Amino acid sequence: MKNIFTNKRIFDASTAASGGFVWNINRDKVVTVLSPATVANMVCGFDVLGFAVEAPYDIMRIQFSNQPGITIINEDDFQLPVEPEKNVAGAALLALLAEVPIPDIGLEIRIRKQIKPGSGVGSSAASAAGAVVAANYLLNEPFSKSDLVRFAMNGEKLASGVKHADNIAPCIYGGVTLIRSIFPLDIVSIPAPELYVTIVHPQIEVRTSDARSILKQNVLLKDAIKQWGNIAGLVAGLLQSDYALIGRSLEDVLIEPVRSILIPGFHEVKEKALEVGALGGGISGSGPSIFMLSTRRDIAESVAQEMKAIFARIELAHHTYVTSINPAGIRVIES
Amino acid sequence: MKNIFTNKRIFDASTAASGGFVWNINRDKVVTVLSPATVANMVCGFDVLGFAVEAPYDIMRIQFSNQPGITIINEDDFQLPVEPEKNVAGAALLALLAEVPIPDIGLEIRIRKQIKPGSGVGSSAASAAGAVVAANYLLNEPFSKSDLVRFAMNGEKLASGVKHADNIAPCIYGGVTLIRSIFPLDIVSIPAPELYVTIVHPQIEVRTSDARSILKQNVLLKDAIKQWGNIAGLVAGLLQSDYALIGRSLEDVLIEPVRSILIPGFHEVKEKALEVGALGGGISGSGPSIFMLSTRRDIAESVAQEMKAIFARIELAHHTYVTSINPAGIRVIES
Numbered sequence: 001m002k003n004i005f006t007n008k009r010i011f012d013a014s015t016a017a018s019g020g021f022v023w024n025i026n027r028d029k030v031v032t033v034l035s036p037a038t039v040a041n042m043v044c045g046f047d048v049l050g051f052a053v054e055a056p057y058d059i060m061r062i063q064f065s066n067q068p069g070i071t072i073i074n075e076d077d078f079q080l081p082v083e084p085e086k087n088v089a090g091a092a093l094l095a096l097l098a099e100v101p102i103p104d105i106g107l108e109i110r111i112r113k114q115i116k117p118g119s120g121v122g123s124s125a126a127s128a129a130g131a132v133v134a135a136n137y138l139l140n141e142p143f144s145k146s147d148l149v150r151f152a153m154n155g156e157k158l159a160s161g162v163k164h165a166d167n168i169a170p171c172i173y174g175g176v177t178l179i180r181s182i183f184p185l186d187i188v189s190i191p192a193p194e195l196y197v198t199i200v201h202p203q204i205e206v207r208t209s210d211a212r213s214i215l216k217q218n219v220l221l222k223d224a225i226k227q228w229g230n231i232a233g234l235v236a237g238l239l240q241s242d243y244a245l246i247g248r249s250l251e252d253v254l255i256e257p258v259r260s261i262l263i264p265g266f267h268e269v270k271e272k273a274l275e276v277g278a279l280g281g282g283i284s285g286s287g288p289s290i291f292m293l294s295t296r297r298d299i300a301e302s303v304a305q306e307m308k309a310i311f312a313r314i315e316l317a318h319h320t321y322v323t324s325i326n327p328a329g330i331r332v333i334e335s
Numbered sequence: 336m337k338n339i340f341t342n343k344r345i346f347d348a349s350t351a352a353s354g355g356f357v358w359n360i361n362r363d364k365v366v367t368v369l370s371p372a373t374v375a376n377m378v379c380g381f382d383v384l385g386f387a388v389e390a391p392y393d394i395m396r397i398q399f400s401n402q403p404g405i406t407i408i409n410e411d412d413f414q415l416p417v418e419p420e421k422n423v424a425g426a427a428l429l430a431l432l433a434e435v436p437i438p439d440i441g442l443e444i445r446i447r448k449q450i451k452p453g454s455g456v457g458s459s460a461a462s463a464a465g466a467v468v469a470a471n472y473l474l475n476e477p478f479s480k481s482d483l484v485r486f487a488m489n490g491e492k493l494a495s496g497v498k499h500a501d502n503i504a505p506c507i508y509g510g511v512t513l514i515r516s517i518f519p520l521d522i523v524s525i526p527a528p529e530l531y532v533t534i535v536h537p538q539i540e541v542r543t544s545d546a547r548s549i550l551k552q553n554v555l556l557k558d559a560i561k562q563w564g565n566i567a568g569l570v571a572g573l574l575q576s577d578y579a580l581i582g583r584s585l586e587d588v589l590i591e592p593v594r595s596i597l598i599p600g601f602h603e604v605k606e607k608a609l610e611v612g613a614l615g616g617g618i619s620g621s622g623p624s625i626f627m628l629s630t631r632r633d634i635a636e637s638v639a640q641e642m643k644a645i646f647a648r649i650e651l652a653h654h655t656y657v658t659s660i661n662p663a664g665i666r667v668i669e670s
Contacts, residue, residue: 248521
């Protein structure tokens with residue numbers, strides 16, 4: 001490996017996956033990333049729409065190691081596994097390393113998770129996507145964003161059994177993203193206007209597999225039509241900064257009626273949030289977190305107050321976040 | 336009626352439906368409209384997306400009459416009924432007149448249809464929408480576009496038994512329109528880039544009611560997800576002038592596989608059109624017409640040649656149109 005450890009950064013339009021990349025590594029580089037929480041499904045966009053938020057986020061630091069393979073050091077209290085093949089960040093990094101033609105390469109990653117696993121705001125996606133984005137930057141960006149999504153999906157597969165990208169894609173691309181297709185992967189960035197996000201995480205466990213198993217495999221065509229009218233309206237509203245249209249389109253006639261049963265207080269949270277001026281919202285991912293979108297920070301703050309009051313009354317431990325849509329996704333800091 | 340027949344045109348922000356309109360009529364006014372064909376469903380936008388084209392169109396001329404009520408004069412060979420309640424233009428005009436507070440008003444409409452009934456390109460919508468847009472202009476625009484859609488839907492109900500707006504809305508609004516919701520009516524204009532349209536109308540009969548009855552009432556959730564990923568991609572592609580994304584999103588996994596069985600040559604037309612460079616396309620409305628979208632007129636012309644060759648070979652009488660998306664919808668000419 002000796003001759004490739006230089007300081008020189010070579011930019012090349014080609015990615016490693018398509019060939020032509022010149023591998024050129026600075027052994028002393030250290031990369032830190034802030035990998036944000038994400039909201040998947042986005043009401044009428046089940047399985048296809050998601051967005052990144054500014055907070056919470058995980059902090060991950062990656063550097064080269066003399067130890068070949070992946071070394072994981074957890075700097076939080078979640079007691080996640082450190083064996084790479086059992087850790088979502090590790091599984092994603094292994095998929096990436098499999099396409100790096102440098103023998104005996106070693107990476108050490110320190111993870112300080114701040115996004116609680118199982119909260120429904122893309123905790124595993126933040127780990128998987130953050131790890132591969134950090135590694136890509138460490139390696140001087142041999143891979144495209146689309147490659148990184150592909151690698152990170154291996155982390156999601158480990159976490160939920162399914163290679164899905166609806167948290168991964170917004171985490172990596174930022175803003176609102178559409179996964180038009182998984183096979184072949186087709187990710188579309190949907191530029192969104194300024195939007196504030198209130199998230200409440202009630203401290204109950206909703207397993208993704210349970211949330212998925214209660215869904216019916218068949219739906220009425222007329223309900224599906226309503227749903228695709230709404231997603232079309234939502235995309236048009238986002239792209240044209242039409243807040244009223246965004247609000248009208250944030251309606252889910254298929255998934256929410258089934259899944260909301262698993263979340264105490266759901267309907268009251270939604271009703272009160274709309275009363276104080278939120279545009280709309282719903283279940284974040286497969287829950288139990290609930291998110292609401294607002295045009296202004298003060299409205300988003302009022303929504304948080306309403307959420308707190310409701311969960312205090314039903315005596316359910318909870319945590320709220322007032323944040324905004326994160327247009328950039330994972331932020332990279334080279335030190 | 337005597338005191339309201341003046342030449343003065345009074346503009347008022349309020350529409351008649353919301354009150355406050357000053358009724359003020361010029362008895363000598365004659366209004367002619369060109370009411371265009373429309374393509375409903377738009378592949379992945381079943382029941383919610385449609386667009387207007389430049390040709391073909393119906394020509395309709397409306398004026399006041401001394402005879403109270405609606406007088407219909409057909410100037411074509413389609414032998415459509417002239418009794419207002421049995422004629423789609425008449426039914427739409429009756430709905431409009433019911434909200435005009437002028438006693439014993441009479442309207443005479445001359446209709447020269449050029450859009451063949453039953454062709455699947457919104458022939459009945461052109462009649463219904465053209466009639467009420469013309470009447471609204473004759474009356475100095477008391478009604479909003481949304482009111483006009485509401486009136487014209489009575490024509491569609493007469494034609495197909497269902498109050499649908501997916502041809503009416505693009506006919507009146509122009510361009511590509513989304514019917515996000517029918518009850519309450521929510522129409523969203525989707526500004527589209529320059530797009531050329533090739534339409535082939537094979538001379539076979541596909542009744543809307545038959546085309547509807549062969550659809551399954553239940554669909555697989557996974558297919559519905561694919562469909563709403565595609566409509567989201569199509570709307571994003573249209574709004575961002577991303578032709579490649581438009582092309583990739585023009586995919587219908589639900590309706591086309593069932594309905595295309597009713598249209599001989601369908602799959603070959605689609606395959607050949609893509610081969611010569613079309614972006615994509617599908618069944619127009621409930622058929623039997625097939626439409627294809629292209630970025631350039633010469634490609635749209637090549638598509639027409641392929642369509643002609645296919646239907647000539649299977650010996651099916653047909654008619655082709657090479658046109659473009661009509662951004663304005665119905666054109667009004669005052670004489």
